Amino acid sequence: MTREALKSRLEARPFKPFNLRLADGATVTIPHPEFVLLSQGGRTAIINPEGERFIEVDLGLVTAIEWPAASQAA
Secondary structure, three states: OOHHHHHHHHOOOOOOOEEEEEOOOOEEEEOOHHHEEEOOOOOEEEEEEEOOEEEEEEHHHEEEEEOOOHHHHO
């Protein structure tokens, strides 16, 4: 995934929470665009999905974007 592709999803209005599926099968939830910091180089995203937990993601390892079913997002 490119920085621009992720940025376009973060800037979508209205924003809809989504999950990033990684190459190892892990899923990272993006609950709000303000919880994501994109590096200037464009290869890394720092995500703060909850509390004091931070996840560093290599965008080259993102294999899919998934949107939760409407009943799960509510």
